[in-house]
Amino acid sequence: MAAKRITPDDISRPGGQLVELDPAQFRPLPSPYDKLELEPKIRCLTREQMDRFECGLDGVSAVMLPRPESENDKRAMLEKFLAGLKRLFNGHDNWTFLQPLLLTMEYCSQCQTCSGACRIFEESGEIEIYRPGYRSGILRRLYKKYVKSGGKILSRLSGNDIDLTWNLLARLLELSYRCTICRRCAQACPIGVDNGLVTREIRKIFSQELGIAPKQLHELGTVQHLRKGSSTGMTPPGFLDNIEFMEDEIREKTGLDFKWPIDKAGADILLVHNAGEYLAWPENPEAFAIILEAAGINYTLSSELSGYDGVNYGVWYDDMQLARVAVRHAGIAKKLGVKKIVIGECGHSHKSLTVIADRILTGDLNVPRESSLTFLNEIVKSGRLRLDPLRNADMQVTLHDPCNMVRLMGIVKPQREIIKAVCPNFREMMPNGVENFCCGGGGGFAIMPNLNFPDWRISVAGRAKLRQVLDVFQDIISSEHKKFLCAPCSNCKGQIRDLFSAYGVFERCNILYGGLAELIVNAMTDIKNPFQQWEWR
Amino acid sequence: MPLFDCGSFNIEVDEDGFMQDTGAWNQEIAGALANAEGVAEMTENHWKIVNYLREYYLKFGIAPMVRKLCKETGFSLKEIYTMFPSGPAKGACKVAGLAKPTGCV
Numbered sequence: 055m056a057a058k059r060i061t062p063d064d065i066s067r068p069g070g071q072l073v074e075l076d077p078a079q080f081r082p083l084p085s086p087y088d089k090l091e092l093e094p095k096i097r098c099l100t101r102e103q104m105d106r107f108e109c110g111l112d113g114v115s116a117v118m119l120p121r122p123e124s125e126n127d128k129r130a131m132l133e134k135f136l137a138g139l140k141r142l143f144n145g146h147d148n149w150t151f152l153q154p155l156l157l158t159m160e161y162c163s164q165c166q167t168c169s170g171a172c173r174i175f176e177e178s179g180e181i182e183i184y185r186p187g188y189r190s191g192i193l194r195r196l197y198k199k200y201v202k203s204g205g206k207i208l209s210r211l212s213g214n215d216i217d218l219t220w221n222l223l224a225r226l227l228e229l230s231y232r233c234t235i236c237r238r239c240a241q242a243c244p245i246g247v248d249n250g251l252v253t254r255e256i257r258k259i260f261s262q263e264l265g266i267a268p269k270q271l272h273e274l275g276t277v278q279h280l281r282k283g284s285s286t287g288m289t290p291p292g293f294l295d296n297i298e299f300m301e302d303e304i305r306e307k308t309g310l311d312f313k314w315p316i317d318k319a320g321a322d323i324l325l326v327h328n329a330g331e332y333l334a335w336p337e338n339p340e341a342f343a344i345i346l347e348a349a350g351i352n353y354t355l356s357s358e359l360s361g362y363d364g365v366n367y368g369v370w371y372d373d374m375q376l377a378r379v380a381v382r383h384a385g386i387a388k389k390l391g392v393k394k395i396v397i398g399e400c401g402h403s404h405k406s407l408t409v410i411a412d413r414i415l416t417g418d419l420n421v422p423r424e425s426s427l428t429f430l431n432e433i434v435k436s437g438r439l440r441l442d443p444l445r446n447a448d449m450q451v452t453l454h455d456p457c458n459m460v461r462l463m464g465i466v467k468p469q470r471e472i473i474k475a476v477c478p479n480f481r482e483m484m485p486n487g488v489e490n491f492c493c494g495g496g497g498g499f500a501i502m503p504n505l506n507f508p509d510w511r512i513s514v515a516g517r518a519k520l521r522q523v524l525d526v527f528q529d530i531i532s533s534e535h536k537k538f539l540c541a542p543c544s545n546c547k548g549q550i551r552d553l554f555s556a557y558g559v560f561e562r563c564n565i566l567y568g569g570l571a572e573l574i575v576n577a578m579t580d581i582k583n584p585f586q587q588w589e590w591r
Numbered sequence: 592m593p594l595f596d597c598g599s600f601n602i603e604v605d606e607d608g609f610m611q612d613t614g615a616w617n618q619e620i621a622g623a624l625a626n627a628e629g630v631a632e633m634t635e636n637h638w639k640i641v642n643y644l645r646e647y648y649l650k651f652g653i654a655p656m657v658r659k660l661c662k663e664t665g666f667s668l669k670e671i672y673t674m675f676p677s678g679p680a681k682g683a684c685k686v687a688g689l690a691k692p693t694g695c696v
Contacts, residue, residue, distance in 0.1 A: 103606075118606075274693040282652070286694030292651035299659050330695030333656055365695060400695070501695055505606060544695045 060182040066222040079179035084524045094556040096509040108224040116231035116507040128220040138263030158247045168239035173518035186239040186249035230256040234496030236457040261372040275367035276375035284329040284363035293362045296332045318354035324387045327398035328544035329363035341571035349438040361386040366406035370498040380411040387421040394422040401458035401543040431468035441577045446477040449536035455490035456543035476577035483522045491518040495549025516553040533564040542570040597623040609691040616688030625686045629676040644687035
């Protein structure tokens with residue numbers, strides 16, 4: 055007998071998990087992962103962990119919310135949530151996103167077009183609670199009952215009543231971390247309803263009103279970024295030490311006597327990478343350095359607090375932190391007197407600094423910003439680099455479109471023009487461009503290693519991307535062929551690394567991943583030895 | 592907070608077994624953590640890696656780049672994985688009493 059379909063009423067009910075996850079129900083993967091026994095496991099929480107943390111949604115804990123000690127604690131949090139809910143719909147308190155949020159609350163006609171666009175919902179085997187409309191339906195009922203005048207009576211009469219209970223609160227928090235905010239749903243919606251924004255605004259109530267957010271986003275994320283200089287914990291002296299090491303590497307790899315321009319006042323450009331690149335994928339900032347040097351670009355990096363880390367985790371959960379980081383970045387550029395900021399290969403940096411910061415930065419703080427994708431493409435097209443695409447001919451290449459650069463900002467062609475100029479064997483995943491599938495690590499997921507959440511992120515959130523990558527290379531899937539997935543975003547690379555590791559994709563299928571700038575350098579004829587190393591990273 | 596059993600005493604660790612109070616680290620704790628990470632015996636080579644990580648961490652407040660770790664200690668990444676089966680970050684750094692890596696790494 056089919057299980058009873060979950061309804062919005064169920065989220066308030068007491069008791070254990072709303073749904074049990076069963077990998078046998080997930081959409082099957084193509085070869086060589088078409089057997090269930092090859093599926094990585096989603097670990098069950100231990101009894102002790104279940105006693106400590108709320109996990110009543112699907113048995114997964116992304117946020118590690120401790121179970122409250124008393125009924126009074128629960129009541130206090132419910133009151134804060136309710137106050138925050140009201141503020142969310144007040145123009146003085148939510149000037150950033152009120153209009154699209156109101157449109158989403160008032161005009162959704164429940165046509166479910168978004169459900170077919172949501173990869174998490176589809177890949178999970180259509181688990182009801184992951185439906186984009188389920189999440190926003192809960193917020194809509196809360197809004198109509200507790201925010202709109204006469205809501206309590208009208209909600210009951212319309213049959214859309216909802217009870218704001220502790221169980222609802224704890225489950226809604228987790229549910230706001232089951233969506234990567236890729237905004238495919240918003241793109242598919244015929245009237246522009248934005249359920250991705252709903253996810254983000256729910257997270258915002260929890261962070262701004264209750265002080266609840268995943269530790270990696272807040273305490274070790276934006277707070278550490280502002281205080282220590284980077285969400286990686288890298289301090290300015292640590293950054294300079296890494297720079298020195300990478301300068302040595304560049305010398306060894308290329309023979310160039312290279313010195314990085316740091317804090318150079320009056321440079322044309324401030325280049326800001328995601329600091330994770332320096333630690334996990336140093337070949338990416340090194341490749342930028344080689345390209346910019348060869349093209350004769352007058353640029354600088356910054357060693358100021360936060361100036362060497364372009365991330366802005368506030369974009370995922372909190373307006374205040376978002377603004378603080380954006381203003382810090384713009385202030386550093388203003389002080390250096392650069393003409394523009396160029397943002398490295400990091401998707402959410404693009405979103406925060408180019409798109410959202412436009413609503414925050416005023417006057418001379420509004421320094422022009424540009425994507426590294428268009429910037430690199432101009433350099434490649436200018437002819438200032440001597441390029442031989444045959445140097446990348448030993449592998450088949452495909453391209454991942456990071457949601458924030460591509461769907462959100464519409465940067466589609468520049469990265470393709472670059473790849474076509476430097477790689478003779480390029481093939482497109484389907485779908486691609488603005489229709490792409492998220493890597494599964496968006497919305498902060500790639501950096502949240504809490505409890506069994508990484509298992510869910512791999513098996514459910516990353517599933518669509520893995521399928522796409524296997525499909526595009528299906529005719530040459532055996533390990534004798536070298537295949538490369540170009541992903542010009544640090545966050546996506548982190549997710550792809552974990553996804554590939556979990557399934558053994560490099561060992562089994564010989565598919566490696568990496569950034570875009572590295573492919574350019576690998577094609578530069580002035581560099582004697584190959585820049586790209588065919589080894590797992 | 593979960594506790595980790597070092598034999599004669601316990602230390603506080605996070606959900607992934609990283610030390611909470613990294614200042615309380617000593618060789619005895621390192622030995623116990625190594626054991627839990629699948630290291631049968633801490634050899635001179637193991638200590639070379641752990642001591643380098645520890646010194647770097649005390650100086651810069653963060654783990655070094657993996658490539659720097661390899662270069663400075665003279666071990667390849669593969670050799671480090673052989674010595675610390677869970678790898679440089681989740682294995683060697685944990686044994687050296689470093690905090691869990693954060694950010695987009």
